[in-house]
Amino acid sequence: MTPAALLVTAIQVVAVVAFAPVVVGLMRQVRARLEGRAGAGIGQPWRDLRKLLRRQPTTPEGTGWAFRLAPLILMGTTLVIAAAVPLLTTAPVLGPAADLLVVVGLLALGTVVLALAALDTGTAFGGMGASREMMVLALAEPTILLGVFALSARTGSTNLGGIVSATLDDPARLVTPASLLAAGALAVVVVAETGRLPVDNPSTHLELTMLHEAMVLEYSGTDLGLVELASSVRLTVLLGLFASLFVPWGISGAGLAGLPLALAALAGKVGILATALAGTEVFLAKLRMFRVPELLAGSFVLALLAVCASFLLA
Amino acid sequence: MTAPSLTSPASPPDGATASTGRVRVPVTAAGLPARAAALAADGYRLALVAAHDDGATVRVVYLHTAAGDRRVELHLSVDRRDWRVPTLAAVSFTASRFERELRDLYGIQPVGHPLPRPLVRHAHWPEGWFPMRQRAGQPPPFATVDEPPALLAVEGPGVYEIPVGPVHAGLIEPGHFRFSVVGETIVRLSTRLWYTHRGVERQFEGRDLPGGIRLAERISGDTAVGHTLAYCRAVEDALCLSIPVEARRMRAILLELERVYNHIGDIGALCNDAGHGVLHAHALRIRERLLRLNARTTGHRLLRSGVVIGGAAIRQVPTGQELEDIAADIRDVVGLALGNSLVLDRLAGTAVLTGVQASDLGTLGYVARASGIATDARRDHPTGVLTPAEGVGDVLSVPTQATGDVLARFQQRAAEIDASIALLGVLVPAAAAGVVRDWPTVSHRPPGPRGTSGVGLVEGWRGTIVHRVELNDGYTVTRNKIVDPSFCNWPALPVALANTIVPDFPLANKSFNLSYAGNDL
Numbered sequence: 062m063t064p065a066a067l068l069v070t071a072i073q074v075v076a077v078v079a080f081a082p083v084v085v086g087l088m089r090q091v092r093a094r095l096e097g098r099a100g101a102g103i104g105q106p107w108r109d110l111r112k113l114l115r116r117q118p119t120t121p122e123g124t125g126w127a128f129r130l131a132p133l134i135l136m137g138t139t140l141v142i143a144a145a146v147p148l149l150t151t152a153p154v155l156g157p158a159a160d161l162l163v164v165v166g167l168l169a170l171g172t173v174v175l176a177l178a179a180l181d182t183g184t185a186f187g188g189m190g191a192s193r194e195m196m197v198l199a200l201a202e203p204t205i206l207l208g209v210f211a212l213s214a215r216t217g218s219t220n221l222g223g224i225v226s227a228t229l230d231d232p233a234r235l236v237t238p239a240s241l242l243a244a245g246a247l248a249v250v251v252v253a254e255t256g257r258l259p260v261d262n263p264s265t266h267l268e269l270t271m272l273h274e275a276m277v278l279e280y281s282g283t284d285l286g287l288v289e290l291a292s293s294v295r296l297t298v299l300l301g302l303f304a305s306l307f308v309p310w311g312i313s314g315a316g317l318a319g320l321p322l323a324l325a326a327l328a329g330k331v332g333i334l335a336t337a338l339a340g341t342e343v344f345l346a347k348l349r350m351f352r353v354p355e356l357l358a359g360s361f362v363l364a365l366l367a368v369c370a371s372f373l374l375a
Numbered sequence: 376m377t378a379p380s381l382t383s384p385a386s387p388p389d390g391a392t393a394s395t396g397r398v399r400v401p402v403t404a405a406g407l408p409a410r411a412a413a414l415a416a417d418g419y420r421l422a423l424v425a426a427h428d429d430g431a432t433v434r435v436v437y438l439h440t441a442a443g444d445r446r447v448e449l450h451l452s453v454d455r456r457d458w459r460v461p462t463l464a465a466v467s468f469t470a471s472r473f474e475r476e477l478r479d480l481y482g483i484q485p486v487g488h489p490l491p492r493p494l495v496r497h498a499h500w501p502e503g504w505f506p507m508r509q510r511a512g513q514p515p516p517f518a519t520v521d522e523p524p525a526l527l528a529v530e531g532p533g534v535y536e537i538p539v540g541p542v543h544a545g546l547i548e549p550g551h552f553r554f555s556v557v558g559e560t561i562v563r564l565s566t567r568l569w570y571t572h573r574g575v576e577r578q579f580e581g582r583d584l585p586g587g588i589r590l591a592e593r594i595s596g597d598t599a600v601g602h603t604l605a606y607c608r609a610v611e612d613a614l615c616l617s618i619p620v621e622a623r624r625m626r627a628i629l630l631e632l633e634r635v636y637n638h639i640g641d642i643g644a645l646c647n648d649a650g651h652g653v654l655h656a657h658a659l660r661i662r663e664r665l666l667r668l669n670a671r672t673t674g675h676r677l678l679r680s681g682v683v684i685g686g687a688a689i690r691q692v693p694t695g696q697e698l699e700d701i702a703a704d705i706r707d708v709v710g711l712a713l714g715n716s717l718v719l720d721r722l723a724g725t726a727v728l729t730g731v732q733a734s735d736l737g738t739l740g741y742v743a744r745a746s747g748i749a750t751d752a753r754r755d756h757p758t759g760v761l762t763p764a765e766g767v768g769d770v771l772s773v774p775t776q777a778t779g780d781v782l783a784r785f786q787q788r789a790a791e792i793d794a795s796i797a798l799l800g801v802l803v804p805a806a807a808a809g810v811v812r813d814w815p816t817v818s819h820r821p822p823g824p825r826g827t828s829g830v831g832l833v834e835g836w837r838g839t840i841v842h843r844v845e846l847n848d849g850y851t852v853t854r855n856k857i858v859d860p861s862f863c864n865w866p867a868l869p870v871a872l873a874n875t876i877v878p879d880f881p882l883a884n885k886s887f888n889l890s891y892a893g894n895d896l
Contacts, residue, residue: 096656185537189877259717262650266545267881269537270648346717347650350559350878 065317070144070154076324077143081297082106082290084331088339089264095343106293113286121279124181131178132280132287138171139291139298147222148301149323150313151229161209161219164302165202168254171291172198179276186268190275193350197253197260197272200357204250204364211243211367212306221302225309235307239371242363244307249360251303255296257338259348260356270347297331300338304330397446397612397830404461407437410449411466414439419447420737421463422832423841424473425856426453426481428509435460435483436856437470438830438843442755446830453483462488469737469863480507495569495895498524507577526565529555534562537877541570548891552880559876564869571895579844579855584610584684587852591842592679595859595893599675600626600633601835602893603682605842606855613829613846615820616685622811625687628802629678631795632693634836636665638741638788638795639705641888645785646712648882649721657708661701668693668701685814692806695799702796709789722782726883728871729779738867739860740838742887745787746779752834770801779871781879784886822848837861837890859893 086103093100120128145159145167153159176194179187213219215234216227227234234240253260256273268275277288304327305312311326313319348356402410411421419439427434433453440446453460462485464471474485475494482505485491501515523538534557541549549570555563575594579587591606592599604626611618618626643658666676671691673681681687712718728738733746743750751773774790776783820827831842838860845854868887875883 092652096653097660098656185535188535189537258650264652265650267648268544269539269880270878343653344715345650346646346715346721348717349721350876352720 066154073149081293085293091339116282118282118284127177127181132284134174135171135291138167147225151222151226182279186275193272201253204361207364208243208247211371214371242367246360246364251299258342258345300334399448402449421467444756459484524567569895575896595890600629605831605833605840608831609829609842609844613827622686629681637836686812688810725781726871727780741787744775745783752839756832781886861889861894
């Protein structure tokens with residue numbers, strides 16, 4: 062562990078956390094403009110967070126440790142993911158741990174903890190949101206695993222940094238069927254994991270239709286701020302990881318030299334992906350709940366084909 | 376039916392039929408169910424049940440209406456000592472709800488009612504206090520509310536309850552919904568309304584005629600024209616006023632403008648509930664354009680002050696071109712919504728109300744028409760606005776759908792907008808701005824010493840609105856019984872929800888878009 066690697070990783074975490082609410086703000090602004098509204102500006106999520114983080118949280122009667130600890134665990138796992146995945150550098154300080162399985166496990170851990178907290182509240186909405194979120198999680202996680210397996214098959218390692226480095230050395234593998242199929246599968250999963258249309262509608266006020274939002278209805282103040290910040294960081298990290306896996310250029314090595322370029326490249330790539338995601342959402346409606354498994358099963362099939370292709374066509 | 380006797384102790388002087396040819400039949404308690412059943416067999420629907428506590432006497436009036444503008448009232452005197460009426464629940468489902476209302480507000484017991492649970496009355500209301508009785512006086516102290524309303528619980532393995540409301544997220548009126556759910560499928564929905572009960576009918580008592588208009592405009596904010604027109608028609612019916620054709624044309628224009636701006640709002644809201652934000656934004660834009668058109672037309676965005684006793688007032692008549700532009704805009708939005716496979720998939724097959732259910736429950740308006748029941752007061756009771764002879768008969772169409780799902784109610788709204796625009800296209804060129812009113816006038820029939828009564832039937836945008844007023848000889852309203860179509864349509868929502876999944880409830884609810892304020896009064 063070199064001081065340089067430590068510094069780069071610290072910068073990556075700080076940049077992602079600082080940048081994440083702006084990504085959410087950018088997506089809302091893009092939607093607003095495409096819908097003909099003025100929009101609140103891309104700084105609004107940060108202003109909301111500043112307000113929430115200064116407020117005292119309240120806990121519903123009868124809730125226990127699961128409810129109180131969930132925002133901290135969620136934020137903790139999210140920060141570890143932000144430190145582990147190759148966003149600015151192919152060799153972050155947690156690089157050796159940045160195994161595909163670890164990242165997927167941490168993502169799932171955050172979701173499961175939030176679901177437990179939702180069950181802990183004992184409200185109908187909490188339980189409903191938790192059960193729906195688990196349904197999505199159970200269908201999305203295998204796709205992530207398979208999708209990245211397809212990419213890792215030729216590298217011979219499930220280490221994300223290794224996959225990205227290998228892609229940088231041999232960009233031609235990006236246009237193989239395996240890579241393209243995996244990109245399709247992972248795109249769907251990113252949408253599902255981050256609770257965007259057509260799987261979930263982040264802007265609805267209708268409790269009965271919510272997935273992710275129904276789980277966090279009882280949170281307030283600092284706790285709500287942490288949950289909101291964590292979900293925006295997860296969105297940003299997933300978009301960044303998607304960019305690193307499929308458009309790795311600009312990412313720096315272990316040194317500090319490439320850092321400014323890597324920062325600019327990351328901001329640009331995530332910005333473009335977020336804009337594209339928001340722009341697509343404008344033309345989508347929310348799927349009927351029981352069509353969501355069909356969508357996710359479709360993405361699983363894509364990922365499975367990607368794995369087959371990576372072995373058969375390589 | 377035998378020729379009805381035209382006199383009754385309670386009916387207005389001479390027992391003469393009113394200007395609309397309403398027939399009044401005094402009945403005894405023993406004869407009421409048979410009479411009501413005979414009327415039902417003759418194609419009549421029970422449109423309104425109004426109790427009247429006159430101090431010395433207590434009357435219950437059962438207003439039956441049928442296509443061809445036939446109106447028959449059954450007048451029943453109730454013994455002050457025992458406050459009982461025979462139930463008509465076996466004849467009409469709507470009757471059973473009117474009777475529960477009577478029981479809560481007047482303390483009149485429907486004898487033999489199969490399910491005499493409170494309807495209006497909440498558990499914390501003072502016992503034995505009936506607010507609509509003449510000598511009700513100030514209410515005793517209310518109990519504090521410390522638990523959710525008791526509703527029928529479904530028991531069984533895996534059944535859980537989701538309580539929602541009465542306070543909702545977003546700008547929604549208060550109502551409590553209790554879902555009994557297995558997995559995501561709704562087994563049963565129980566609703567508890569009357570959180571916005573403001574005593575509107577009581578507030579009508581003692582008002583002068585223009586004062587009643589100010590109240591009628593506020594019964595349900597989005598139905599200002601419908602309720603005001605029904606109130607004015609009832610007053611005019613009582614006074615035998617004839618309304619100049621120019622005024623009736625203006626009224627017809629206002630009624631259709633109200634229908635269009637509400638329907639496009641609903642179309643947008645349905646798109647929004649399906650998660651399609653951009654169509655919602657465009658529907659809101661069109662609605663705003665219509666609201667501004669409304670403001671130019673009557674001076675109020677919700678079309679208040681357009682309908683007056685004996686006439687109507689319009690500041691500026693909308694041009695046919697502008698309305699046609701708006702209609703084209705709306706057709707674009709509807710086309711885009713139905714062209715989006717995700718939206719279409721959400722709407723189609725969701726929350727089906729079959730035609731049999733719709734007619735058994737006595738539903739009205741677009742809810743009934745989307746299930747194939749061609750009910751429309753503009754055609755069945757044309758005295759409300761223009762009569763067919765005056766040139767709108769062949770333009771007025773009553774579109775219906777067959778499937779009764781959310782999609783049908785969506786398409787029904789779109790079809791009604793088209794029909795309204797076509798109607799406006801005929802009405803607008805002939806209309807001129809100004810005030811046309813035939814009131815105060817000498818050509819009316821003044822109320823006698825025992826007062827007079829009148830009925831107004833209007834096809835508001837949600838369905839048929841009924842007002843029945845009684846006036847005394849001082850031209851003061853002594854009673855106004857109001858029936859908003861939502862009162863008849865609310866029971867259809869839980870029926871349509873059978874086997875619908877919980878996440879589709881907001882969509883189903885929005886497709887009915889029932890009024891809380893109009894229902895709760």
